[in-house]
Amino acid sequence: MQLMTCTNFVGMIGNPLLKLDRDVPATYEYFWSHGMISDEIFLAISHSCDFEDYTFNSPHNESKSCNDAIAEANNIVGEYINNYDVILDVCYPSIVMQELRLRKYATKISVGVDVCMTYETFFYFNLPEVQQALHANRTHLKYHWSMCSDILNYSNTDGNINILPTLQRIVEHKIPLWVFSGDQDSVVPLLGSRTLVRELAHTMGLHVTVPYSTWFRKGQVGGWVTEYGNFLTFATVRGASHMVPFAQPDRALRLFQSIVLGQRLPNTTNPPIG
Numbered sequence: 165m166q167l168m169t170c171t172n173f174v175g176m177i178g179n180p181l182l183k184l185d186r187d188v189p190a191t192y193e194y195f196w197s198h199g200m201i202s203d204e205i206f207l208a209i210s211h212s213c214d215f216e217d218y219t220f221n222s223p224h225n226e227s228k229s230c231n232d233a234i235a236e237a238n239n240i241v242g243e244y245i246n247n248y249d250v251i252l253d254v255c256y257p258s259i260v261m262q263e264l265r266l267r268k269y270a271t272k273i274s275v276g277v278d279v280c281m282t283y284e285t286f287f288y289f290n291l292p293e294v295q296q297a298l299h300a301n302r303t304h305l306k307y308h309w310s311m312c313s314d315i316l317n318y319s320n321t322d323g324n325i326n327i328l329p330t331l332q333r334i335v336e337h338k339i340p341l342w343v344f345s346g347d348q349d350s351v352v353p354l355l356g357s358r359t360l361v362r363e364l365a366h367t368m369g370l371h372v373t374v375p376y377s378t379w380f381r382k383g384q385v386g387g388w389v390t391e392y393g394n395f396l397t398f399a400t401v402r403g404a405s406h407m408v409p410f411a412q413p414d415r416a417l418r419l420f421q422s423i424v425l426g427q428r429l430p431n432t433t434n435p436p437i438g
C-alpha cells in the first residue's frame with residue numbers, strides 16, 4: 165500500500181498571540197522603546213508585574229500596583245495612537261461615518277495607508293445592495309455585520325492558552341511554519357514573537373539555518389528573517405501593521421509568495437547600493 169504524502173501544507177501565522185508571559189511584557193517594552201511611555205512607568209511595570217502568572221482577563225491575576233502601572237501606561241499612550249500601527253495617524257470615526265453617509269466615499273491617507281478602512285469596510289458590507297450582490301445575510305440577521313463580534317461566544321480563558329506546543333507539533337510533522345510580524349504593531353509586537361520562536365527552536369533542538377538578516381523587496385529592506393532547522397522561519401515586515409497587508413501590501417505579497425512556494429526570502433538586491 166502506498167502511503168499518502170502531503171507535501172503541500174505550510175503554516176503561517178502573523179503577529180500571533182502565542183504565550184502571555186512573553187507577549188504581554190513585549191507590549192510595554194515596545195511602548196518604552198518607541199518613546200510612548202516614560203522610563204519611570206516602564207520601571208514600575210517591570211518591578212511590580214509578574215508576567216509568569218498573567219491572565220488574559222482583567223485584573224490579570226496581578227497586584228494593584230501592577231494594574232495601576234499598566235493603566236497609567238495605556239493612559240499616556242492615549243487614544244490618539246493606533247496601537248496596531250503606531251506610526252499611522254488615527255481615523256476619526258464620527259467624521260468618516262458622516263462622510264460615508266453623505267457621499268458613500270471617504271479616505272484618510274497617512275503614510276500611504278487609508279487609515280479609515282475599517283469604517284469604510286463596515287459601511288460597505290452593511291449596504292443592502294452589497295449584501296444582496298454577495299448573496300450574504302439571506303436570513304436577515306438582527307444585528308449588523310462587523311469585523312469582530314461576540315456572536316461566537318469565545319471563552320474568557322482562551323487567551324491564556326500557550327500555543328507553542330501546537331506550533332511544535334506542526335514543525336515535528338515537517339510542515340514548514342512561518343511566524344511573521346509587522347514591526348509597527350504594539351499589540352502583539354515582534355519583540356515577543358521573535359523570542360518565543362527562538363525558544364521553540366531551542367526546545368526542539370533546531371539550529372539556525374538562515375542567520376538573522378535583512379530580506380529585500382524592490383531594492384529596499386522588506387524586513388528581517390531567520391530560519392531554524394530548515395522548517396521554522398521568523399520574519400518581520402518593515403513598516404507593517406498588526407494586519408501585515410494593511411500597511412505593506414506589496415511586501416506582504418512577497419512574503420506570502422515565499423511561504424506558499426517554499427522558497428527563502430531574497431537576501432540580496434540588484435543593483436547594489438554602492
Ligand SMILES: *[C@@H]1O[C@H](CO)[C@@H](O)[C@H](O)[C@H]1NC(C)=O
Pocket residue numbers: 217218219225
Ligand atoms: C495567579 O498567580 C498565582 C501566583 O501569584 C499563581 O499561583 C496562580 O496559579 C495564578 N492563577 C492563574 C489562574 O493563573
Ligand SMILES: *[C@@H]1O[C@H](CO)[C@@H](O)[C@H](O)[C@H]1NC(C)=O
Pocket residue numbers: 289290295301304305306307308309310
Ligand atoms: C442583515 O440584514 C438586515 C436587514 O434585512 C440588517 O438589518 C442586518 O444588519 C444585516 N445583518 C448582517 C449581519 O449583515
Ligand SMILES: *[C@@H]1O[C@H](CO)[C@@H](O)[C@H](O)[C@H]1NC(C)=O
Pocket residue numbers: 315316317
Ligand atoms: C452565545 O450565547 C448566547 C447567549 O448565551 C446564545 O443565545 C447563543 O446561541 C450563543 N452562540 C453560540 C454560537 O453558541
Ligand SMILES: *[C@@H]1O[C@H](CO)[C@@H](O)[C@H](O)[C@H]1NC(C)=O
Pocket residue numbers: 377428431432
Ligand atoms: C543568501 O542566501 C543564499 C542561499 O540561501 C546563501 O548561499 C548566501 O550565503 C546568502 N547570502 C548572504 C549575503 O547572506
